[in-house]
Amino acid sequence: MDDTHMLFHDLYEVLTTYWAHFLFLLPKLVIALVLLIVALFVAKRLSRVIGTRLQARSHDPLLAEFLTRVSKWILLGIGLVLAMQVLGAVGVVTGMLGAAGLTAFVVGFALKDIAENFLAGVVLAFNRPFRIYDTVQIRDNKELMGRVEALNLRTTLIKTFDGRHIYLPNAMVLREPLINFTRDGHIRQDFVVGVNFEQDPSSEKAQHLVLDFVRTFHDVETKEPHTPYIIVEKVEGTTATLRVYFWTYSEDYRRGTQELKSNLMQDLRQLLLQQGYPNPSTAQ
Missing domain, CATH: 3.30.70.100 (Alpha-Beta Plaits)
Incomplete structure (x- = not known):
């Protein structure tokens, strides 16, 4: 009976400690959640305003749409960082990753593809080898031929003449030879x-x-x-x-x-x- 009593006592102490920590963090959690909601709202509204002005002043809707998406994700990223700072999680997460030796792994492998395709998308948006609805062909491959529908942060969307949607990594589109059939007119x-x-x-x-x-x-x-x-x-x-x-x-x-x-x-x-x-x- 003494062992059982001690077990329930220890469990009670642990749950009480966790509950106290939760009550201590609750105001921060509420503030962080409010910040995320505000960041999401502001990102949508502000990116929409930016997109409207860019499309009104720019003759290239592809570039305007790409910059609109970039601005939205930047604003969301700022909101996420602020929320983590309120929780005090930025230093904790960085320290955990550094202690486990995962920072280099994440940056070198998991984020390499994302960063490469994002930067390639920026180059494509400003270099503009194609416009929206241009007919292009990648790598002299008839299977990779169609109309450009969108330029996203990671991929370029091409719709083939038989109705298929092909999502090509931006790095591939930038690296491979690209034939534009409609640029000249x-x-x-x-x-x-x-x-x-x-x-x-x-x-x-x-x-x-x-x-x-x-x-x-x-x-x-x-x-x-x-x-x-x-x-x-x-x-x-x-x-x-x-x-x-x-x-x-x-x-x-x-x-x-x-x-x-x-x-x-x-x-x-x-x-x-x-x-x-x-x-x-x-x-x-």
């Missing part, structure tokens, strides 16, 4: 036309027919320096292989290149058939 496309010119030994008539048709096709640019032209790649017997080059607007890459080229190739083949050229062919 115009893009050159080409395709091959095979023409049998039995009735046109020089093939000049076919070339003029093809070039005139391309020039008058909708959405094909005809002003210098973006004018369509044709070169003869090879001649085999009575068949000439013509490569057609044309420029178009690249703001909507999928419609401006893929659909336009497809329609142009199909309609050109029908025209050649109507003009008496036997078995014309088109290919990319």
Whole structure:
């Protein structure tokens, strides 16, 4: 009975001590919680104000959105640090990590990826190799091609033409070769036309027919320096292989290149058939 009594007495003493510490820290906990709530409210409101002003003055919504998110997280970080200082936890946490030898591990490994991608995002936001809704391709990989939807603190969001969302690390986007298909506003496309010119030994008539048709096709640019032209790649017997080059607007890459080229190739083949050229062919 004495041992049991001593056990319950010790347990009571421990719980009483913890309860006293809790009552001692309760005002600080309340203040820290209030600080976090205020910091969250201020961060949302102030970042919204900053974002509105940046978007009104900047012609680059991608940069404005990125800076808005950065300002929000900075304000939240300040609020968290203040709350930890109220609790007196900043020194405790730092001392514990240092004593355990984890500070270098955390900074060197856990935070390395976050810091690298954040800094890469800052470079991308100010260097601006792409704008919002630009069509880009990373690393010469068709699987990493699509429209830029957002630039986040760690990732760049790209939406592919088949509806997939790809979150690429900012460091990868900055490090790898990036092709921007829409930055210039115009893009050159080409395709091959095979023409049998039995009735046109020089093939000049076919070339003029093809070039005139391309020039008058909708959405094909005809002003210098973006004018369509044709070169003869090879001649085999009575068949000439013509490569057609044309420029178009690249703001909507999928419609401006893929659909336009497809329609142009199909309609050109029908025209050649109507003009008496036997078995014309088109290919990319």
